[in-house]
Amino acid sequence: MAKSTTDRYLENNKRYAGGQAEHKPTYPGKLPINPARRVAVVACMDARLDVEDLLGLQTGDAHVIRNAGGVVSDDTIRCLIISHHLLDTNEIILIHHTRCGMLAFTDDLLKAGLEGDPAAGKLLAQATGRAFTGCKKSAAMPSAFHAFRGQPEPLDAPRGAKQTERLEWDVRRGMSSILNHPWIPTGGPDAVTVRGFIYDVDTGKLEEVSYPGPMGSIG
Numbered sequence: 001m002a003k004s005t006t007d008r009y010l011e012n013n014k015r016y017a018g019g020q021a022e023h024k025p026t027y028p029g030k031l032p033i034n035p036a037r038r039v040a041v042v043a044c045m046d047a048r049l050d051v052e053d054l055l056g057l058q059t060g061d062a063h064v065i066r067n068a069g070g071v072v073s074d075d076t077i078r079c080l081i082i083s084h085h086l087l088d089t090n091e092i093i094l095i096h097h098t099r100c101g102m103l104a105f106t107d108d109l110l111k112a113g114l115e116g117d118p119a120a121g122k123l124l125a126q127a128t129g130r131a132f133t134g135c136k137k138s139a140a141m142p143s144a145f146h147a148f149r150g151q152p153e154p155l156d157a158p159r160g161a162k163q164t165e166r167l168e169w170d171v172r173r174g175m176s177s178i179l180n181h182p183w184i185p186t187g188g189p190d191a192v193t194v195r196g197f198i199y200d201v202d203t204g205k206l207e208e209v210s211y212p213g214p215m216g217s218i219g
C-alpha cells in the first residue's frame with residue numbers, strides 16, 4: 001500500500017527527534033491557497049510544540065488548527081469542515097502531548113475559581129504556582145474548557161501510565177467526534193482519514209493512539 005502523507009510526516013518526526021531540522025523557515029514564494037499535502041493538523045497550543053518542525057511541514061503543506069489541548073471543539077469541527085470541503089484536505093492528524101496543562105484542572109474547578117470561589121482559587125494557585133485572581137462574575141461563554149477527563153494531576157507532571165491513558169482517552173474522543181460528524185465524510189470517494197497521536201515533549205517523538213479503544217471514566 002502507498003505511504004500516506006501522515007506516514008511520511010512520521011518519518012520526518014523521527015529525524016526531528018534525532019536532532020535534524022525538517023522545516024525550511026524561509027519565504028517559499030507565491031503558493032496556491034489549497035494545502036499542497038492535503039493535510040489538516042489539530043494540535044495543542046503548548047509552547048513546547050512547534051508543529052511545523054516536529055512534523056517537518058513545509059509552508060503551504062497543511063492547515064494547522066491549534067487550541068488549548070488540541071481538543072475537537074465546535075470551532076475545530078468548523079475549521080475541519082472548511083478545510084476539507086472548500087480547501088481539499090483529506091488527512092487529519094490529531095496531536096495531544098505529554099505534560100499537557102489540560103491534565104491539571106477540571107472545568108468545574110476553573111469556572112468556580114473564575115466566579116470567585118476562594119477554595120477553588122486556592123487549589124488553582126497551588127496547581128499552577130501562580131496567584132489566582134477570581135473575577136467574581138459569571139459568564140455564559142466559553143460553554144466548556146474541555147479539561148481532560150480523569151483525576152487532575154500537578155501541572156507539568158512527568159508522564160506516567162495514568163497520564164498516557166488520559167491523553168489517549170481524549171485523543172479517541174476527538175477522533176470519534178470527527179469520524180461521527182455528519183459533515184465529515186469517512187467513506188466513498190470524498191473520504192477523510194483521521195489518525196491520532198501523543199507527542200512526548202521529553203523526547204520529541206510522536207506515538208500513535210489506537211482507535212477505537214477506551215474513552216475514559218471520571219475515576
Ligand SMILES: [Zn+2]
Pocket residue numbers: 044045046068069070097099100101102
Ligand atoms: Zn497541551
